[in-house]
Amino acid sequence: MRKIHVSTKINGDPTEFLCEPDETLLDVLRDQLGMTGSKEGCGTGDCGACSVTVNGRLVCSCLVLGAEAEGAEVATIEGMAEGDQLHPLQRHFIENAALQCGICTPGILVAAKSLLEHNPDPTEEETRYWLAGNLCRCTGYDKIIRAVMAAGKEMREAS
Amino acid sequence: MRYHAPATLEDATQLLGSDLGDCRILAGGTDLLVRMRSGFAEPDNILDIKRIDGMRDITAEDGGWRLGAAVSGAEMGEHAGLTADWPGVVEAAGLIGSTQIQGRCTVVGNLCNASPAADSVPALVAARATARIAGPNGTRDIPVEDVPTGPGKTSLAKDEFVASVFLPARPDTSGDAYLRFIPRTEMDIAVVGCGLSLTLDGDGTCTDARVALGAVGPKVIIVEDAAKALMGTKVDEAALDALAAACSAAATPIADKRGTVEFRTHVSGVLAKRAAKIAASRAGA
Ligand SMILES: Cc1cc2nc3c(=O)[nH]c(=O)nc-3n(C[C@H](O)[C@H](O)[C@H](O)COP(=O)(O)OP(=O)(O)OC[C@H]3O[C@@H](n4cnc5c(N)ncnc54)[C@H](O)[C@@H]3O)c2cc1C
Ligand code: FES
Ligand code: FES
Numbered sequence: 001m002r003k004i005h006v007s008t009k010i011n012g013d014p015t016e017f018l019c020e021p022d023e024t025l026l027d028v029l030r031d032q033l034g035m036t037g038s039k040e041g042c043g044t045g046d047c048g049a050c051s052v053t054v055n056g057r058l059v060c061s062c063l064v065l066g067a068e069a070e071g072a073e074v075a076t077i078e079g080m081a082e083g084d085q086l087h088p089l090q091r092h093f094i095e096n097a098a099l100q101c102g103i104c105t106p107g108i109l110v111a112a113k114s115l116l117e118h119n120p121d122p123t124e125e126e127t128r129y130w131l132a133g134n135l136c137r138c139t140g141y142d143k144i145i146r147a148v149m150a151a152g153k154e155m156r157e158a159s
Numbered sequence: 160m161r162y163h164a165p166a167t168l169e170d171a172t173q174l175l176g177s178d179l180g181d182c183r184i185l186a187g188g189t190d191l192l193v194r195m196r197s198g199f200a201e202p203d204n205i206l207d208i209k210r211i212d213g214m215r216d217i218t219a220e221d222g223g224w225r226l227g228a229a230v231s232g233a234e235m236g237e238h239a240g241l242t243a244d245w246p247g248v249v250e251a252a253g254l255i256g257s258t259q260i261q262g263r264c265t266v267v268g269n270l271c272n273a274s275p276a277a278d279s280v281p282a283l284v285a286a287r288a289t290a291r292i293a294g295p296n297g298t299r300d301i302p303v304e305d306v307p308t309g310p311g312k313t314s315l316a317k318d319e320f321v322a323s324v325f326l327p328a329r330p331d332t333s334g335d336a337y338l339r340f341i342p343r344t345e346m347d348i349a350v351v352g353c354g355l356s357l358t359l360d361g362d363g364t365c366t367d368a369r370v371a372l373g374a375v376g377p378k379v380i381i382v383e384d385a386a387k388a389l390m391g392t393k394v395d396e397a398a399l400d401a402l403a404a405a406c407s408a409a410a411t412p413i414a415d416k417r418g419t420v421e422f423r424t425h426v427s428g429v430l431a432k433r434a435a436k437i438a439a440s441r442a443g444a
Pocket of ligand 3: 019098099100101102103105106135137138139
């Protein structure tokens with residue numbers, strides 16, 4: 001197979017990589033770029049552990065080809081904290097104990113950040129629907145929802 | 160495998176027509192990449208249509224709307240004009256998968272994947288949508304229901320693909336709706352789906368109706384008796400009962416772990432009735 005050369009921007013940094021035509025963006029991120037924050041739970045779009053944004057749209061990176069990232073802006077969990085400064089969502093996840101094993105956490109954080117960008121003041125129901133594609137086998141979801149609502153509140157008050 | 164991302168329709172149909180072996184169209188990839196991953200599809204080539212000019216546009220045309228084949232479910236839901244004119248089509252597309260899937264999935268992919276349970280297809284059929292097929296000799300328009308021919312099969316030739324779908328104009332006093340039954344509240348495959356579009360006249364009498372059922376046959380079923388049951392009525396209880404009976408009579412479901420034949424047959428009528436009430440209220444009844 002001939003490798004494809006792709007130029008993209010990941011978390012604001014211009015990035016180039018070579019990928020196989022059938023290689024997913026998730027595999028490129030994890031195996032080539034060493035960005036292992038995005039997880040593979042299922043590989044088939046069901047669990048959301050691989051969530052990233054491409055040109056501002058929340059997607060499952062396991063269902064995007066690396067080649068499709070040409071010219072795009074990709075944002076992953078690695079771009080969420082600013083240096084040592086955790087994002088309010090990350091802080092509230094810790095404060096609310098919204099994670100146990102942590103496999104679902106990066107995907108949920110990326111998805112929740114995207115929710116608050118689209119809708120800074122979501123209801124609990126809107127939050128649950130938005131995150132319906134992010135599965136968690138540990139927490140029972142309640143603490144996750146509470147953490148997202150609390151982070152949203154803090155972010156609204158700060159702005 | 161090779162990945163192609165042509166910039167024009169002509170380049171795309173030329174590629175499809177050339178002798179490069181098996182080639183699959185890639186829109187949102189939410190069916191195709193899943194099938195490739197599970198080994199059900201091993202194409203020699205992938206043709207990504209998202210970089211073709213106009214493929215991502217929602218355009219007003221003759222009082223209706225043209226949706227490029229790469230427009231995502233999320234983009235449809237964010238489009239105020241489209242949502243105002245065809246709320247049932249937009250809500251059907253909005254039911255496909257999660258937020259993440261919505262960011263990628265297309266109604267044309269939903270149509271061309273040719274699953275009997277595809278959510279947006281009954282709504283598109285009820286809307287009398289047409290598909291614009293691009294091929295080596297230019298484009299041709301066909302009713303959307305003529306695209307899928309059975310589970311996983313379409314009527315498209317090897318060197319053709321769908322460039323856009325068109326939702327036609329209809330009178331202001333019209334409404335449409337799509338409902339599906341699933342055992343959960345989100346993220347599931349329709350056990351039954353019903354798309355319905357109707358038009359009322361000044362005094363609330365139904366002058367036009369179209370009813371389509373999904374997941375209860377190998378492809379979408381257009382229930383003409385159900386449309387007749389509504390036409391000429393004020394969409395009252397008697398008409399709704401006749402509509403439900405016609406839909407149950409037309410359903411030809413299979414039994415599987417998600418629903419028995421009897422259940423799906425009954426639910427076909429129930430959903431049609433509920434969809435008709437929503438469509439009528441949207442029409443201003
Ligand atoms: C987690 C998950 C949940 C889902 N939930 C639902 C659901 O609730 N309801 C539902 O109906 N579906 C669901 N799906 C299935 C899928 O998301 C939809 O069928 C979607 O609309 C497919 O669109 P796509 O653009 O991603 O298609 P793709 O995967 O890009 O394409 C699908 C098929 O159509 C062909 N194709 C695509 N575009 C064209 C074109 N323009 N011309 C000719 N052929 C074309 C492709 O070659 C492929 O065979 C789900 C999928 C996942 C992974
Ligand atoms: S790994 Fe992508 S959705 Fe599960
Ligand atoms: S914390 Fe373990 S899956 Fe969510």
